[in-house]
Amino acid sequence: MSVAQWGLAAQLAAYEPRGAVAEAAIGLDAQELQWIAEHPTVTVASAQYPLYLFKDEHGHWSGLNNDVLNRISAMTGLKFLHEETFSTDQLLERLESGAADISTTLAMSEERKEFLDFSHAFGVAGWVFVGRAGAPAVQSMQQLSKRVLVLPARHALEATIRRDYPSIELRSVKTYAEARALVESGEAYATIENETGAQLYPSGQLKVGDTVEGKWEADHLALRKGQPQLLSILNKALEAFPPAELRAIRLKWLDGIVPVQTPSTWQQITEWGCWSVFFASVFALLSLLWNRRLTVLIQQRRDAEKDLNDQLAFQHALIDAMPDPMFVRDLEGRLIMCNKSYEEGLSTRFDQIQGRRLIELDVLPKETAEQLHAEFMAQLGTRKTRFSERQLMFKDGVRDIYQWTVPFYSADGQLRGLLGGWTDLAKRRQGRRKAQCL
Template sequence: MRFFSGLKPALCWLFLLGCFGLSQWIEAAHLTKHSDALEAVQPIELNEHERQWIRDNPRVTVASVQYPLYLFQDEHGQWSGLNNDVLKHISAMTGLQFVHQESFSTDHMLERLQSGVADISTTLAMNDERKAFLEFSHAFGGAGWVFVGHSGEPAIRSLEMLAKRVLVLPARHALEDSIRRDYPSIEIRSVKTYAEARALVESGEAYATIENEIGAQLFPSGLLRVGGLVEGKWEADHLAVRKGLPELVSILNKALGAFSAAELRAMRLKWLDGVSPAPAPSFRARLIEWGCWGMGALGVLGLLSLLWNRRLATEIKQRREAEKGLGDQLAFQHALIDAMPDPVFVRDLQGRLIMCNRSYEDALSVRLEQVQGRMLFEFDALPQATALMLHDEFMAQLGTRKTRFSKRQLMFKSGPRQIYQWTVPFYSVDGKLRGLLGGWTDITERRKESGCRCLH
């Protein structure tokens, strides 16, 4: 006790410094989470003609295609992403109701807009072909285009490197017309989706594809490599509106013009922070950050040393209570997972199976006791190529620590199946990465019933 009494003045100073460091950290955290605490959205001022148009047309149909981080359906089938947040904000400003209508490729989405089935889209880039039948709103952000090639080939830095090679693009890609005009030696092959384009590059049937730089970073690299930016090509974020709706264009432009810089920054940070390249902090900024963290750590250590004895007894008591209820909790978790109708699995940091539910066992004709502790390609439940591809994706995702939701086609023992796949990194209570939680929903029959033969 005399020892601690002698340390009290120093520890008090450390505690005060720690509080200062923590206050700096809390302020920074507040900025990054600004999107969750935005002030109440104020309605924008519209003229009588625009207000009457909204009364006559309260629902606006959005042609929506899965475009991760910008616009996608989550595990509950709800539309989410940066562009959906923008639409929600506009809805609060104007009273318009945006109703998503899923499209399955860029070409499909453009057909719906041309035919009048849909009114707007949030993920279309502007080009001359599209301006013939679409109006584009003010820009509210943007990103560059990047080359995506095979990992076994040199990184692609320019369109000149694609001369006399196959470039695969989704049909009616925003850059297709300009590339055909300016680089006639490039052989362009059209497919329906970006997923098909990446698959052809992986197989070697095409040399490269071109994607938005944000989207290109979301998928495990595997056999693919992201190259340089397409020089002089920028994909601005617009709302595309079919022609014949000038009032809607005017309303959307007024709403976008009313967005504050802080609101747009908060929305982009919420979805794109950590994906798009960020500039390196200056040496001075790093010194300030290290100083704040150092003072915070010293303050916390000083406080912990003063309270150690008292907290130790409390911690032991809480640990015993937690251990007492752990058995029931684990039993409940097993019962809950087994009750899920879709296959669910848990894998560790090496891709070894930790646990799965009964639906997973039935889908792959295995039993947990036979495959527990083994990697996907170490047992004969899937074709070897599929198992190796999925294992590589799992390991890449553990490296990026990003969640993933995608509709795709996978080859099972019984043949190709259309599935909605999801994988989410999970962490221990102390914040350490422990592995992946994932599963899938078989939507093959749903696709057959709806008559859709699109591949994702």
């Protein structure tokens, strides 16, 4: 089995050189080849969605969907250029306005098919309910009647839920992170997320429920309408995609996410019988085997510690890559962690402010520091999330910002502090104007 998995994974590196003739590889016609010659670069509106599409510790795009695009690029000669977005609503706006050509993380819906075309599917996953850990597991839409269901704006299931389940109180937010935070705080009863993504956010305050009956999210490439040649090129590439290679790519990213099935009773009896015979026949070597077992356990622990350190390093790099300032504070308001944007926004360094409260520093005007510290302490008392647009006085003057702060908990459900940050609205508006000009 190990050799077979290695063989599948090895196919990921066996991409054809860009010099190969695309027509011979996937049968492109003259119009499609002409379109590629006139449009060699395709702009991809990309929102980070772990395992499927995200930036690694070096700031490079990675994930299952990125591997699929790289393979299509090798087959067709097209070059895919990622343009980062930060919400589903913003991603859809880029496609509607023509600022981007395709996206890899949009689910198909009747509303989206009015202005988007979708390629052949290259994978499928279910939608699952995500609720609060202390409440009963959410098993159906009927269970949400007269309760708050929170979803990111323009979610693929939003129109269907509003039409078929009018008794559900539907609330829209910008991102899945905000949706999960509202469920954790109790302001919403549940949210709905891709089953793969839901398994990546273990928390003492959240619990994954059943799949949404009859609703599946197929993996498609979504294109803005009016690009028939590009749609045909992508479909031909997906049709010619070697099935073994596609399985290898999915195994590379999604292996281990699906819960392991419990062995049957007969399998358990057989396994224990084999072990009993084995230990009876090698009783004289028990001491040697025990020592070997201890060696294996020690090595496993070292490997686990290394994996944990790698994960922590990656998470720190991922936070530093965020364009907006972010911080983490403890129950006393002392700074535990922040990213590079936070340091730049307050013109300071982490080693100078670590473990200190805002009122002990000179990075903000005194009145602003006292106001924010008081708000943090009050929020820790109420344990409610906060998302608001406001004006705050900084050292360089008044800024219009979108501020968010969310309580976070330990694995056993104990309150540990606040996670927060802000977005400079003036810079965001300036970026949008610049994108429109382009």
